Amino acid sequence: MSPAADQPTRNDPPAYDFRSAEPRWQRAWAERDCFAVGDTPSDARPKYYVLEMFPYPSGKIHMGHVRNYTLGDVVARYKRARGFCVLHPMGWDAFGLPAENAARERGIHPAKWTADNIAAMRAELQRMGLSLDWRREFATCEPAYYGQQQKLFLDLLRAGLVERRESWVNWDPVDQTVLANEQVIDGRGWRSGALVEKRSLAQWFLRITRYAPELLAALDHLDRWPERVRVMQAKWIGRSEGARLRFALETRLDDHAEIEVYTTRPDTLFGMSFLAVAPEHPLAARVASRDPEAAAFLAECRRMGTSEATIEAAAKRGYDTGLRVRHPFRPEATYPVWIANFVLMEYGTGAIFGCPAHDQRDLEFARTYGLPVRPVVLPPGEDAGHYTVRERAYDGPGRVINSEFLDGLEAEAAKTRAIAELARRGMGEGVVNWRLRDWGVSRQRYWGCPIPVIHCPACGVVPVPAADLPVLLPEDVTFDRPGNPLDHHPTWKHTPCPACGGAAVRETDTFDTFVDSSWYFARFCSPHAAEPVARAAADHWLPVDQYIGGIEHAILHLLYARFFTRAMAATGHLAVEEPFAGLFTQGMVTHESYRAGDGRWLYPEEVECRPDGTAVERANGASVTVGRVEAMSKSKRNTVDPGAIIARYGADTARWFILSDNPPERDMEWTEAGVAGAWRFTQRLFRLAEALPPAAAEPLPVALGPAATALRRATHRTIAAVTDALEGFAFNVAVARLHEFANALADAERQQAAASAADGLDWARHEAMQTLARLIAPMMPHLAEELHARLGGADGRLVVELPWPEADPALTVAETVTIAVQVMGKLRGTVALPPGQAEPEVIAAAVAEPNVARVLAGRRIVKQIYVPDRVVNFVVAG
RNA sequence: GCGGGCGUGGCGGAAUUGGCAGACGCGCCGGACUCAAAAUCCGGUUCUGGCGACAGAGUGUCGGUUCGACCCCGACCGCCCGCACCA
Numbered sequence: 005m006s007p008a009a010d011q012p013t014r015n016d017p018p019a020y021d022f023r024s025a026e027p028r029w030q031r032a033w034a035e036r037d038c039f040a041v042g043d044t045p046s047d048a049r050p051k052y053y054v055l056e057m058f059p060y061p062s063g064k065i066h067m068g069h070v071r072n073y074t075l076g077d078v079v080a081r082y083k084r085a086r087g088f089c090v091l092h093p094m095g096w097d098a099f100g101l102p103a104e105n106a107a108r109e110r111g112i113h114p115a116k117w118t119a120d121n122i123a124a125m126r127a128e129l130q131r132m133g134l135s136l137d138w139r140r141e142f143a144t145c146e147p148a149y150y151g152q153q154q155k156l157f158l159d160l161l162r163a164g165l166v167e168r169r170e171s172w173v174n175w176d177p178v179d180q181t182v183l184a185n186e187q188v189i190d191g192r193g194w195r196s197g198a199l200v201e202k203r204s205l206a207q208w209f210l211r212i213t214r215y216a217p218e219l220l221a222a223l224d225h226l227d228r229w230p231e232r233v234r235v236m237q238a239k240w241i242g243r244s245e246g247a248r249l250r251f252a253l254e255t256r257l258d259d260h261a262e263i264e265v266y267t268t269r270p271d272t273l274f275g276m277s278f279l280a281v282a283p284e285h286p287l288a289a290r291v292a293s294r295d296p297e298a299a300a301f302l303a304e305c306r307r308m309g310t311s312e313a314t315i316e317a318a319a320k321r322g323y324d325t326g327l328r329v330r331h332p333f334r335p336e337a338t339y340p341v342w343i344a345n346f347v348l349m350e351y352g353t354g355a356i357f358g359c360p361a362h363d364q365r366d367l368e369f370a371r372t373y374g375l376p377v378r379p380v381v382l383p384p385g386e387d388a389g390h391y392t393v394r395e396r397a398y399d400g401p402g403r404v405i406n407s408e409f410l411d412g413l414e415a416e417a418a419k420t421r422a423i424a425e426l427a428r429r430g431m432g433e434g435v436v437n438w439r440l441r442d443w444g445v446s447r448q449r450y451w452g453c454p455i456p457v458i459h460c461p462a463c464g465v466v467p468v469p470a471a472d473l474p475v476l477l478p479e480d481v482t483f484d485r486p487g488n489p490l491d492h493h494p495t496w497k498h499t500p501c502p503a504c505g506g507a508a509v510r511e512t513d514t515f516d517t518f519v520d521s522s523w524y525f526a527r528f529c530s531p532h533a534a535e536p537v538a539r540a541a542a543d544h545w546l547p548v549d550q551y552i553g554g555i556e557h558a559i560l561h562l563l564y565a566r567f568f569t570r571a572m573a574a575t576g577h578l579a580v581e582e583p584f585a586g587l588f589t590q591g592m593v594t595h596e597s598y599r600a601g602d603g604r605w606l607y608p609e610e611v612e613c614r615p616d617g618t619a620v621e622r623a624n625g626a627s628v629t630v631g632r633v634e635a636m637s638k639s640k641r642n643t644v645d646p647g648a649i650i651a652r653y654g655a656d657t658a659r660w661f662i663l664s665d666n667p668p669e670r671d672m673e674w675t676e677a678g679v680a681g682a683w684r685f686t687q688r689l690f691r692l693a694e695a696l697p698p699a700a701a702e703p704l705p706v707a708l709g710p711a712a713t714a715l716r717r718a719t720h721r722t723i724a725a726v727t728d729a730l731e732g733f734a735f736n737v738a739v740a741r742l743h744e745f746a747n748a749l750a751d752a753e754r755q756q757a758a759a760s761a762a763d764g765l766d767w768a769r770h771e772a773m774q775t776l777a778r779l780i781a782p783m784m785p786h787l788a789e790e791l792h793a794r795l796g797g798a799d800g801r802l803v804v805e806l807p808w809p810e811a812d813p814a815l816t817v818a819e820t821v822t823i824a825v826q827v828m829g830k831l832r833g834t835v836a837l838p839p840g841q842a843e844p845e846v847i848a849a850a851v852a853e854p855n856v857a858r859v860l861a862g863r864r865i866v867k868q869i870y871v872p873d874r875v876v877n878f879v880v881a882g
Numbered sequence: 883g884c885g886g887g888c889g890u891g892g893c894g895g896a897a898u899u900g901g902c903a904g905a906c907g908c909g910c911c912g913g914a915c916u917c918a919a920a921a922u923c924c925g926g927u928u929c930u931g932g933c934g935a936c937a938g939a940g941u942g943u944c945g946g947u948u949c950g951a952c953c954c955c956g957a958c959c960g961c962c963c964g965c966a967c968c969a
Contacts, residue, residue, distance in 0.1 A: 232886050236964060239885070244968075267969060280969095320967075346967045356969045364883090365967050439968055558964080664907070665894050671962095673894070677908055684922095685907090691922090728898090737896070740906035747906090750923090824902040829950040831902055855936080869949050875901045879949050 020690035022654030022786065029789045029802075030133055038804045039080075039135045041091050043530045043541035052088035053545050054080040055525055055584075057553030057561075058095045061121040061143070062102065065128045067593035067636055067662075067674060068554065070646045074659045074783075075590055075668055075735070076552045077134045081782040082730050084135070085808035091545050093528040094129065094136045096122050096143035099150075099452045099517045107483045114451040115479065118145055128647055132655045133785050135804070140531045144520035149527065150453035151474025152536040153519065158456060158467050159575040160210065167209045168465060171444060172284060172349070175203040180487035181448045196486075202284075202306050208455060208513070209442040212567045216241055216438045218581070219566055228586035230669075233558045240559050242439025244268050247423045248353065249432025251279055251329035254338050260287055263329060263341070266352030266437055270426065271418035274407035275359040275380035277370060279329050280322060280344035282354040288343045291325045298323055298343065305345050320369040321345045332431045333408065344369060352437055360397065367397040380407050381415050443564065445516045450481055450489040452514030460501035460508035469502050475510070488512055521561055522568035525551075525583055536577055543579050551584040558589065588733060591671040593662070597631035597642040605641040608676070609648075633673050644674055656784035657683045663783055664739040685743070686787055689780070692749050693773055693791045697766050709763030711755045713819075718748040719772045720815035726779050727808070735783070745776060770795065775809050825850040826877040832856045843870045850876045 033039065045051075056076035059069055080092040096118075103114035122143060129136075142149050160166050174183040178196035182205070193200055212219075220241045223234045246268035253261055263279060281287050283305035292299035301323040322344040331337040339357075346365055347356055360370035361379040370377055377393050381402040388405050404410045409425070410418045426432035446455065454475040456468040468475055478496040481489040490496060490512040501508035523536070529545040530538035562584070569583040598606040600621055611628050613619045619628040636643045649658050661682035666672040708716070722745040729738035752769050774795050781788035781803045788803045798806060821839045823846060824831055833853040837846060847868060850856060860878065867879040 232964075235886060239965065242968065246969080265969085269969075344967095346969095348968065351968045358969090363969065365969075368967090437968085555963085667895080670888095670895095675894090675908080678894085681908060688922095734896095736894090737906085740896070743906050754923095822902070826901085826950070829901095829948095834902065867949065869901090871901055871950095875950080877901080877949050 020687055020787065020790065022656060022686070025790045026131070026133060026655055026786045029786045030130065032789070032802060033135070033804060036802070036805075038802070039090075039092060039137050040139055041089055041137060043533075043538060044544050045089055047089045049087055049089040051091065051545060052083045052550075053091045053548045054083065054550050055093070055528070055548045055552070057551075057557065058097050058521070058524060059125065060097045060100060060102075061118055061125055063121040063124055065125055065646050067644060067646055068590075069129075070132065070658060071590055071593055071662050071668070071672070072552060072554070073129065073132060073134055074662050075588070076550075077132075077136075077659075077785075078663065078730070078735060078782040079550050079552070080135050081785060081804070082808070084804070085778070085781070085806065087807060090135075091528070092134075092136055093140040093531070094134070094138065095141055095524060095528065095531075096125075096145075097517065097521050097524075098122065098143035098145035099514075099520055101449065101451070103451045104449065104483065113479070115145070118143070118451075128650075131647075131650050132659070135785070140528055142527065142531050144453075144517075144524065145451070147474045147476055148532075149524075150520070152527070152533075153453050153515070153523070154456040154468070154473050154475060155470065156523065156536045156572070156575075156577070157515075157519075158470070159577070160571055161467060163571070163575050165211045165214065165571050165574070167211055167442065168206055169209060170204045171207050171209075172202050173205050173207070173444075175201045175205070177201060178486060182446075199307070205446075207444045207446040209444050210519075210567070210571075212443045212564070213438060213440050215567055215570050216243070216440045218570065219440075219563065222566075222582060226582065226585075226587070229584075230587065230589055233555070233562065233587065233589060236558050237563055240440065240563065244437050244439075246270065246435065246437060247419075247426060247432050248435045249332060249426050251332065251357070253341075254328040254330060257287070257290060257327060260290060263287065263355050264353045265355045265357050266435070267357060268437075269359065269362065269419070270422035270432075271404060271407075271410065271413075271415045272359040272362045272380050273331070273333065273357070273422055274410065275361050275378045276331065276339055276357045277360055277366075277376045277378060278340050278342055278358040280342045280347050280356050280358055280369070282347040282349035283343055283345060284349035285343070285347075285354045287341075287355075288325075291327070291343070295325075298325065301343060320365065320372060322369060322373060324373075332426060332429065340375075342369075342373075350441060351439065361393045362397050362399055364397045364399075367393065378406065380404055380410075443516075443518075443567075445519055446513040447516055448488040448491070448512075449514050450477070450483075452517060453520060454490070455511045455513050455515060457511045458499060458501060458508045459511065460504060460506060462506055463501055463503040463508075466501055466503045466508070472502070490514070518560060518564050522564040523572065525565070526569070526572065526578060537572075539577070539579075542577070546578065546580045547583055547585045550586045550588065552588045552590065554592075555589040562587070588669070590668050591666065592635045593674050594633050594671050595636050595642040595644060595674045596633050597640045599629045599631055601626055601629075605639070607641045608644055613676075635671075636674070649679065653679055653683045654686070654786070656787045657686055660685065660739065660784050663735040665736060667736055668733060685746070686784065688750075689746060689776070689787060689791065692746065692753065693777075693794055695753055696769055696773055696795070705764035705767050707764065708768065709765060711752060712764040712768040715748060715752045715765065715768040715772055717815050717819070718745060719768070719775050720811045722779065723775060723809045723811035724816050727811070730782065739783070742776070742780060745772070745779075749773065749776065778803055778806060778809050821873045823850070823873065824875045825853055825856045826875060827856065827859050827880060829877060832859050839873050841873075843872075846870060846876060850878075 054076050056072050080090050084090045098118050103118050106112050106117045107114050144150060176183050176193035176196055176198055178198040179193060183193055183200060192198060220238060220243055223238055226234060246266060247270040248264060248266050250262045250264050253263065263281065283302050288302060292302050322342040325341045325343060327341040328338040329341055331339065347354065358366040358369060360367040360375065360377040362381055367377065379391055379393050381398060382388055382391055382405050383398055383400060383402045401415055404413050404415060404418045410421060413421060423434040454477060456473060456475045458466045458468060460466050478493055481493060483489060497510040497512055499508060499510055500506065525548050526537045526542055526546060530541035565583050569578060570581050572578040573581055595608060598611045598619060600606055606621060606628060610622055611619050612622050619630050620626060621628050634640065646658065657679060661679045664682060665678055722741055725741040726738045729741060749769065749772050752765060756765055777788045777791040777795065792803045818839055820836045822834050822836050825833045825835060833855040835849045835853050837849060851860060860880065863880040865878050866881045869877040
């Protein structure tokens with residue numbers, strides 16, 4: 005029988021009809037409000053906040069969502085059963101470019117497109133049977149949300165955490181918009197194909213760099229975060245220690261008298277052979293203003309674009325400005341100043357001193373332009389008289405040479421010494437440098453949160469007064485020409501200045517959508533509050549105890565949220581510094597890919613897989629190439645629609661399979677056979693419950709037969725094992741233990757025929773089945789309710805209202821243990837004994853085991869190792 | 883290049899963290915039921931030898947520590963992920 009088959013025939017055993025059961029239980033939970041919690045519950049239960057990364061409303065859920073929300077729901081339901089008061093909300097990350105693209109391509113208003121998508125996805129999520137508090141739902145595109153975000157922004161502005169400044173951006177001249185680095189492909193806009201320019205624009209920045217030290221240091225305390233996420237964040241923040249020093253120009257150039265440089269290697273200063281500045285460095289512009297050749301070089305650098313592939317492939321190139329700088333320790337020595345394409349304006353000071361012997365990039369540059377290579381750090385075991393640098397620069401430890409007062413010092417000591425000397429001469433100082441840059445949040449887009457400021461020709465930038473919030477997006481916008489619709493709206497941007505009353509214009513940029521997702525977890529605590537967060541609610545619920553989502557957000561989203569939490573603490577909105585106490589990053593859902601002979605990718609449902617491993621296209625029987633198992637993607641068409649799976653097999657089956665095959669942090673392969681297996685298991689459990697005789701007498705029978713005792717032990721060992729597995733996020737192991745338990749119940753069913761009623765087996769089977777229903781509940785909540793109800797319920801209470809089963813310690817210890825008997829570390833037999841036997845008894849049983857006795861015959865036992873209840877090992881001679 | 887992770891049957895994986903390797907599922911093989919099929923149920927399934935009891939080999943490779951190693955240490959090979967001209 006398969007779920008696609010027609011009605012069961014008369015002789016078939018009763019089947020579990022998820023189609024009627026799942027909606028029925030979803031209604032029951034909704035009617036009883038099982039998952040609603042208050043903003044500040046006066047509840048003795050401890051709080052637990054489970055959150056999955058909220059989705060972008062693309063219109064359809066995908067398998068990644070199913071995995072994400074199933075994992076979260078298991079945690080939420082389990083914690084609820086364990087006596088926690090659980091907050092488990094859901095919402096929509098609803099601003100963003102796809103809505104505008106839909107508007108341009110299909111003429112649908114972004115608001116309508118988004119609302120329709122949300123409605124469709126909400127219905128799909130509800131069919132999954134997630135234990136969500138839907139009363140807390142919000143979408144970030146609602147004024148009730150983004151208006152509060154505007155308030156928050158103005159608070160940050162007052163606190164000095166916001167700055168407006170010029171910055172270089174990728175500008176698409178056709179679409180008239182700023183592009184992110186990943187939207188620039190081979191120097192061209194991903195949408196328009198136009199050559200991207202680097203432009204300097206006034207932009208809003210959030211000063212995340214202020215918190216760089218805290219954001220880095222606190223990583224050490226996030227012990228429930230994956231190590232690799234912490235490592236990625238630490239590298240992103242990028243702390244380095246070095247020196248900032250100034251090189252005097254031999255002759256000044258207008259107002260430029262010196263060049264400031266950052267270095268982590270002040271110990272190699274005597275190995276310098278040139279100085280280089282970034283193409284965007286102010287000095288470069290100054291040189292170019294009077295040197296056409298320099299200007300041409302800068303133009304070429306700008307054209308190179310920002311795509312990583314281009315940068316990586318680019319050779320080191322430069323332009324000699326003709327300027328020279330003095331060495332800080334040797335005023336008589338001067339060095340050429342170059343403009344070099346490999347120097348980054350964004351890092352350090354945008355200028356470096358080049359020491360080719362000890363830096364690979366400098367070496368490549370020096371070799372290209374014939375600059376000297378002078379070693380000043382001698383690798384251990386090398387001879388100072390003969391040491392030369394060849395293909396590779398040396399950046400390891402060693403003793404300093406050719407460096408006057410630094411000679412003889414170890415490189416590390418020389419750094420300290422060089423910095424002290426720079427400071428003494430007033431030419432530099434030791435500094436800590438950070439890679440992290442301030443967060444540019446301006447986007448030239450319509451479908452985002454308006455930045456609530458007004459530009460007045462007289463007063464400058466004026467914040468929108470609180471009474472005028474929210475700054476609403478105008479609805480009557482057109483997408484018939486490129487650029488930001490807010491910018492060419494006829495009336496919206498014109499407004500009187502709040503300060504002087506004169507004519508002024510609104511800021512037409514909107515926020516980066518990462519801003520929306522940087523505080524939504526806090527808003528969920530009090531989603532209807534008239535302020536960004538109600539303090540009492542936030543203080544009660546935060547931090548999120550368990551956050552679950554994809555690894556792709558390891559850096560930006562999580563770092564921004566950590567920053568926002570600190571900024572909101574600084575402005576009095578929150579009391580916590582870290583938003584997420586526990587983080588779990590799930591693996592991807594993968595699937596085989598299929599390709600027709602003519603190269604077309606085929607969807608799994610278009611392909612029939614034969615038992616011999618070959619595959620053919622259903623439509624025409626043509627043979628199909630089975631490709632790699634890889635992440636589901638539309639381009640490869642190796643996607644499976646969760647809606648279709650749930651319609652065919654039910655939500656419980658989908659949930660069970662997605663939990664069963666792999667550890668959740670690893671990638672999992674979605675297979676038809678796997679879902680079908682999960683579906684069979686749901687039916688099997690239903691049959692096991694249906695096969696039980698009517699509810700047994702309530703009290704525990706005085707005398708239990710061996711079969712009943714064994715089943716009770718299995719029941720209580722399973723409780724302990726499943727509890728351990730769920731606590732450790734080992735959901736696949738929990739599934740395995742429940743499979744074993746079902747097997748034990750099936751064994752008991754067979755034994756029942758041979759047992760007499762006095763053995764108490766029917767009682768034990770009821771206990772087992774009722775326990776099973778409650779243990780599967782976090783994973784298969786609908787089936788759990790169905791089984792529970794058929795077993796007689798519990799005074800009308802649902803499974804979701806019952807506590808987690810408790811294992812009886814007396815029943816979790818084994819009656820007998822099987823002790824392995826080894827000779828010289830090799831297994832030769834086993835003995836079954838009651839646990840806790842004294843060593844002499846165990847040894848006696850071990851040597852008596854026939855096969856062990858055979859192997860030991862004629863040999864002398866030199867030593868015996870005894871590990872209680874586990875193993876005996878004999879070391880023999882002869 | 884730097885950083886992190888992972889290598890266990892035909893496949894996904896398990897192993898109380900140094901103590902019976904391969905739980906559980908998928909697949910496959912055999913059997914029961916059936917006129918037949920589907921479904922269901924039962925049994926088997928790391929490899930080699932043996933009818934068998936059993937023996938030998940076995941957790942990427944090589945070596946080490948240990949009474950005992952998938953687990954700890956060293957070297958190497960392969961794969962995956964992240965970052966990368968960061969001075």
